[in-house]
Structures are given as structure tokens and as C-alpha cells.
Amino acid sequence: xxxxxxxxxxxxxxxxxxxxxxxxxxxxxxxxxxxxxxxxxxxxxxxxxxxxxxxxxxxxxxxxxxxxxxxxxxxxxxxxxxxxxxxxxxxxxxxxxxxxxxxxxxxxxxxxxxxxxxxxxxxxxxxxxxxxxxxxxxxxxxxxxxxxxxxxxxxxxxxxxxxxxxxxxxxxxxxxxxxxxxxxxxxxxxxxxxxxxxxxxxxxxxxxxxxxxxxxxxxxxxxxxxxxxxxxxxxxxxxxxxxxxxxxxxxxxxxxxxxxxxxxxxxxxxxxxxxxxxxxxxxxxxxxxxxxxxxxxxxxxxxxxxxxxxxxxxxxxxxxxxxxxxxxxxxxxxxxxxxxxxxxxxxxxxxxxxxxxxxxxxxxxxxxxxxxxxxxxxxxxxxxxxxxxxxxxxxxxxxxxxxxxxxxxxxxxxxxxxxxxxxxxxxxxx
Amino acid sequence: xxxxxxxxxxxxxxxxxxxxxxxxxxxxxxxxxxxxxxxxxxxxxxxxxxxxxxxxxxxxxxxxxxxxxxxxxxxxxxxxxxxxxxxxxxxxxxxxxxxxxxxxxxxxxxxxxxxxxxxxxxxxxxxxxxxxxxxxxxxxx
Numbered sequence: 001x002x003x004x005x006x007x008x009x010x011x012x013x014x015x016x017x018x019x020x021x022x023x024x025x026x027x028x029x030x031x032x033x034x035x036x037x038x039x040x041x042x043x044x045x046x047x048x049x050x051x052x053x054x055x056x057x058x059x060x061x062x063x064x065x066x067x068x069x070x071x072x073x074x075x076x077x078x079x080x081x082x083x084x085x086x087x088x089x090x091x092x093x094x095x096x097x098x099x100x101x102x103x104x105x106x107x108x109x110x111x112x113x114x115x116x117x118x119x120x121x122x123x124x125x126x127x128x129x130x131x132x133x134x135x136x137x138x139x140x141x142x143x144x145x146x147x148x149x150x151x152x153x154x155x156x157x158x159x160x161x162x163x164x165x166x167x168x169x170x171x172x173x174x175x176x177x178x179x180x181x182x183x184x185x186x187x188x189x190x191x192x193x194x195x196x197x198x199x200x201x202x203x204x205x206x207x208x209x210x211x212x213x214x215x216x217x218x219x220x221x222x223x224x225x226x227x228x229x230x231x232x233x234x235x236x237x238x239x240x241x242x243x244x245x246x247x248x249x250x251x252x253x254x255x256x257x258x259x260x261x262x263x264x265x266x267x268x269x270x271x272x273x274x275x276x277x278x279x280x281x282x283x284x285x286x287x288x289x290x291x292x293x294x295x296x297x298x299x300x301x302x303x304x305x306x307x308x309x310x311x312x313x314x315x316x317x318x319x320x321x322x323x324x325x326x327x328x329x330x331x332x333x334x335x336x337x338x339x340x341x342x343x344x345x346x347x348x349x350x351x352x353x354x355x356x357x358x359x360x361x362x363x364x365x366x367x368x369x370x371x372x373x374x375x376x377x378x379x380x381x382x383x384x385x386x387x388x389x390x391x392x393x394x395x396x397x398x399x400x401x402x403x404x405x406x407x408x409x410x411x412x413x414x415x416x417x418x419x420x421x422x423x424x425x426x427x428x429x430x
Numbered sequence: 431x432x433x434x435x436x437x438x439x440x441x442x443x444x445x446x447x448x449x450x451x452x453x454x455x456x457x458x459x460x461x462x463x464x465x466x467x468x469x470x471x472x473x474x475x476x477x478x479x480x481x482x483x484x485x486x487x488x489x490x491x492x493x494x495x496x497x498x499x500x501x502x503x504x505x506x507x508x509x510x511x512x513x514x515x516x517x518x519x520x521x522x523x524x525x526x527x528x529x530x531x532x533x534x535x536x537x538x539x540x541x542x543x544x545x546x547x548x549x550x551x552x553x554x555x556x557x558x559x560x561x562x563x564x565x566x567x568x569x570x571x
Contacts, residue, residue: 152471152472278458279451281475283476284479355465357463358462358463359463359464363466363500364500366464367464367500370436398463
């Protein structure tokens with residue numbers, strides 16, 4: 001089965017306008033027959049098109065909270081971003097209580113796993129045989145972008161599973177320890193996500209084996225129900241086990257600054273991420289050790305499914321973590337003393353470079369096509385208006401040469417033809 | 431080079447430091463479409479990037495020409511800058527004549543020409559003091 005994306009299109013609602021077309025960072029969208037078509041080979045699940053669509057025609061394929069199996073032991077895995085969504089929240093325990101009130105049997109904060117990833121990353125950076133700069137692999141959009149477009153940097157990705165995946169593992173282990181009668185299939189782990197990319201991550205088992213996360217629900221889907229479940233007068237039980245580090249991860253720079261290493265860079269927003277990767281690829285960077293990249297502006301708090309404005313969420317998280325200990329989660333006694341546990345290692349070696357932009361397998365043919373593209377491009381107006389259904393005039397020239405579009409789809413070319421015909425008719429008439 | 435090769439010409443604006451590196455980004459985009467391996471693309475784009483930076487720092491800009499063939503990529507950098515007095519010296523790692531204001535930006539480490547040589551299969555420098563410099567690099571595929 002091919003790669004399962006988390007962005008789908010509601011053809012009924014799509015007007016075929018050019019908002020998503022112009023802004024897709026990988027030029028994966030075309031307008032064909034009056035509506036958008038997403039090229040699955042190029043899409044990196046960044047969710048920009050969901051964010052931009054004025055007609056709400058782009059949907060993300062989250063699992064529905066209502067489809068949660070009632071008879072299973074349900075564990076909520078709240079993304080740390082969730083804690084930044086509430087006015088006047090000063091204690092993460094209210095959120096945890098609320099989730100339990102909603103019917104979850106347990107809650108395992110993903111921020112806990114994030115603190116472990118921070119520790120494992122520190123260990124990883126101490127090695128002297130790793131390609132620098134090490135690039136965070138926590139954002140699935142970045143991982144996919146790197147493997148599709150910056151294949152020479154795949155080895156720079158930190159080979160550690162993302163916090164969500166590790167949280168799933170640890171939540172299951174905890175459940176089985178507390179309830180020895182539970183079997184793996186009796187447990188359902190539910191990640192509460194600020195972004196659709198995590199859906200593709202879990203569905204495509206990008207962790208290498210089967211994902212430890214069974215369902216990915218959208219943060220906005222959970223939000224209102226949770227808000228009601230949180231309205232309790234009494235103080236919550238003391239359950240949160242997250243420190244400052246875990247709650248700093250959702251904002252851009254949080255992951256990197258927790259590493260206690262000054263040679264880091266943190267960039268957010270997909271266009272900025274691409275610019276940074278372009279520079280790292282040509283080795284144009286100041287001695288960097290670690291690079292944190294988040295596809296969403298502001299970091300995970302800027303996820304398209306987050307409810308609150310990312311900059312406000314960032315301030316709220318800062319207020320919540322102010323009086324927390326630095327970190328509350330440490331590798332267990334069963335883990336190796338100064339290495340990354342094998343079960344949490346991320347294996348990217350199978351990632352095959354797909355040559356998604358290549359014109360033709362035969363290089364001679366590809367060169368010929370490139371010459372045709374350049375010749376055709378030189379005759380186009382360079383308005384990048386999108387009326388033809390391609391994002392730019394250059395992309396249109398490529399689409400025509402590759403046989404995916406007709407030259408007459410360009411309204412400027414058509415207008416010129418029309419004017420020429422009119423002129424001819426005029427001459428004939430006189 | 432005959433009709434077989436794909437030809438591009440990029441002007442490198444010497445007035446605008448931030449535009450240095452644009453030809454290299456464009457080149458990556460083109461080479462990906464022709465289907466070269468990631469390693470080849472990396473080598474060509476690093477060599478070109480270093481060349482662009484050099485032209486901006488030392489020569490008030492210049493021209494980058496790119497010839498793409500099935501089995502060979504050629505880059506010609508031409509400028510009308512001050513020329514290189516001693517090419518052997520300029521090829522030494524760490525040797526640089528970049529002014530202090532450029533160094534303060536993190537450039538001028540004296541690695542430009544050595545890197546260009548390292549990442550290409552052949553490199554020829556023709557330079558006349560007071561007239562300019564022409565560098566021809568080839569990467570064999």
C-alpha cells in the first residue's frame with residue numbers, strides 16, 4: 001500500500017481557487033477539472049493547505065473521539081501543546097483530571113517522553129562519530145521533507161523516536177504493569193494532536209515497526225468536551241509528572257535550548273525550514289551542533305489543529321512551567337547508562353530517495369525535457385497567476401512538457417491566440 | 431559543448447550580499463529534475479556556492495554559467511574583479527584576502543577555493559591582475 005496522507009479533499013466544497021495552489025511548499029497541488037488535486041508523492045503533510053483554504057475543503061483524516069473502542073483500556077497521550085490552550089490554567093493536573101473525567105482510563109503526558117528524548121539527544125550529541133549538525137526528528141513533516149528533498153541530510157536526523165511514539169510505548173508498559181491482566185490488544189493509546197502530520201506518522205508506521213499509538217485525534221476535537229470535563233470546583237489530584245523541559249518543547253526553540261548546548265539553531269514555519277535546510281546542505285552554517293526545525297510557525301503550538309493563537313499558547317505554557325522542576329523524567333534502570341535504548345532508536349536507513357522531481361529515468365531524455373521546459377517557459381508571462389491550474393508559470397511549463405497540461409490552459413496564451421484570430425478576421429473583412 | 435548540453439547563465443549581483451547563493455539554489459532545483467544523485471547535486475552546489483561568495487566578496491559580482499550533460503556538469507565563473515596575484519597561495523587552506531568587514535560576517539576563512547577544488551573533478555583558474563578571473567570546474571557523473 002502507498003503512503004497514506006492525512007490531508008484529504010472534500011471535492012464538493014472545493015471551488016478550485018488558487019489559495020492552496022500558490023502556497024503549497026512542495027508544489028504538490030494542481031487544480032484539475034475545477035478542484036484541487038494533491039500529488040501524494042510530493043505532499044509532506046504540513047497542513048498549510050488546511051490552514052489556508054477559505055472554503056474548508058481540505059480535511060485531515062483524524063480518528064474521531066467518538067469512535068474510541070469502549071471496551072478497551074484507553075490511555076490519553078496529550079501533546080504538551082494541549083496545556084497551552086486554556087485561559088487561567090496554572091496547573092496541568094486540571095487537564096489530566098478532565099481527560100480522566102472524559103472516560104480515559106489513564107493519561108500519559110507526551111511531555112514526559114519529550115524529557116527523555118532530551119536526555120537521549122544529549123547522549124547522542126556526545127558521540128564523536130555523528131554527522132553534524134544533528135537535525136531533530138521530532139517533527140514528522142521535517143523528516144519527510146528531508147528524505148524527499150534533502151537526501152544528503154538523512155544521516156543528520158537524530159535517530160531517536162519522537163516523543164509521541166515513546167510515550168505510547170511507556171504508557172503501554174505502565175498499563176501492563178499496573179494491570180497485569182491486560183494484553184496488548186486490550187489497550188488503546190490515543191494521541192491528542194495539534195497537527196495532521198502525526199496522523200500520517202502513525203498510519204504509515206514511520207517509526208519502523210508498528211506504531212505504539214493506536215489512534216490520533218485532533219486537539220480541536222477534544223477541546224470543547226475537555227473544557228466541560230475540567231469545570232470542577234475541587235483541586236485536582238497531583239498527577240502531572242512533567243517538568244519545565246517537557247512543557248518547553250511545544251514552542252520553537254524549546255527542544256534545542258533544553259540540550260544545554262549553545263551551538264544550536266531553531267527555525268519554524270515551513271518556508272524558513274526549507275531555507276535553513278538549503279543552507280545546511282551546502283555546508284553554509286556556523287559550526288552548529290543541533291538544529292531544531294518545526295514545520296509550523298511558532299512550533300507545535302502553531303499546529304493547524306491548535307485552538308489558541310500560538311504566541312498566546314506559548315506565554316501560557318511559560319506561566320504553567322514557571323515553578324516546575326527542570327525535569328521529572330529520567331531513563332529507567334533497565335535502560336543503558338549512557339546510550340539510547342534500542343527500542344527507542346529510529347531507523348531511517350530504509351528511507352529510499354524517491355527522485356520525486358525527476359523528469360525521466362533516462363538522463364538524456366530528462367535533459368531534453370528540461371530544454372523544452374526552458375524554451376516554453378521563456379514564452380510564458382511569468383505572472384504565476386495559477387489560472388492554468390499550476391502554481392507557477394515554470395511549473396506549468398513542466399506540466400505541459402510532461403503531458404499533464406495543455407498549453408491552451410494558460411489564459412494569456414489563449415488571449416493572444418484570440419487577438420491574432422480577431423486580427424486575421426479583421427484583415428479578411430476589409 | 432554541443433546541442434546536447436543544457437545551458438544556464440546566472441548573474442551574481444555584487445552589490446547585494448544576501449543574493450549570493452541564489453544560483454546554487456536554482457542549480458540544485460535543476461539538477462534534481464534532471465535526476466542526478468544527491469551526492470552529485472551536493473558537490474556541484476557547494477562548489478558553485480563558494481564561487482558565488484568569492485565573486486561577491488572580491489569582484490563586485492560576476493557571471494555563473496552552467497553546462498549540464500548526461501555524464502558531466504561544467505561550471506564557469508567569470509568576473510572582472512582585481513584578479514588573483516598568486517594562485518598557488520590562494521589555493522592554500524586558510525589563506526584569505528577578504529577584508530575585515532567580510533570576515534566579521536563569518537566569511538573569508540580561506541576555504542573557498544580549496545573547497546571548490548575538493549568537490550569537483552577538475553578545476554582551472556585563469557586570472558589576470560587588474561582584469562579578472564575565470565574559473566572552470568567540472569564534475570563527472
